[in-house]
Amino acid sequence: MESESFPEALADALAGVQRLIRRRLRSGTTAPRLRGAEVELLRLVVARPGIGVSEAAKELYLAGNSVSTLVNQLARDGYLNRETDPADRRAARLLPTPAADARLRDWRERRTALVRRQVARLDEAERAALEAALPALRKLAVNLHEEAEET
Known part of the structure; x- marks a missing residue:
């Protein structure tokens, strides 16, 4: 079960990474x-x-x-x-x-x-966790795209 703060923490982390890369x-x-x-x-x-x-x-x-x-x-x-x-x-x-x-x-x-x-710079477990998260992040992007098309 996901915590109430997970969606906000995820959105903040993704936005922060993107902003810092830019x-x-x-x-x-x-x-x-x-x-x-x-x-x-x-x-x-x-x-x-x-x-x-x-x-x-x-x-x-x-x-x-x-x-x-x-x-x-x-x-x-x-x-x-x-x-x-x-x-x-x-x-x-x-x-x-x-x-x-x-x-x-x-x-x-x-x-x-x-x-x-x-x-x-990350340790092996952190790199593996990021790699394992890629399919879910791609699916999240697809869902966001589909929802935007519906509106």
Whole structure:
């Protein structure tokens, strides 16, 4: 039986780890800082080149005008290209630039190295506990995603 405080403690721990990873990665780059939503949009476009603005907004649970603003900023900064959708001339398809690919690759490599160093500092039992928790954490993410789609 889970304690009453477990959900809050889990949410706090996950948010704290994510926040500290972002801060550490931010301090190690000379490139202009990207906000969380900008990184999420870039990651989505790299994973699904050609995605439309409205589909990206739906996927990220953001308003269409918010995604349009992000697209404009990322295009201005050289991270995204917009192409007219041949199936609907009013719509735009989003494509990552080589600069976006390089920026995300660098971010992933630095994030992996950071987490690897910190996990190595844990004892064997702590590392095993984290690895054993991964399937449950992935399922939690799926559940959160599905619940968001229902609303």
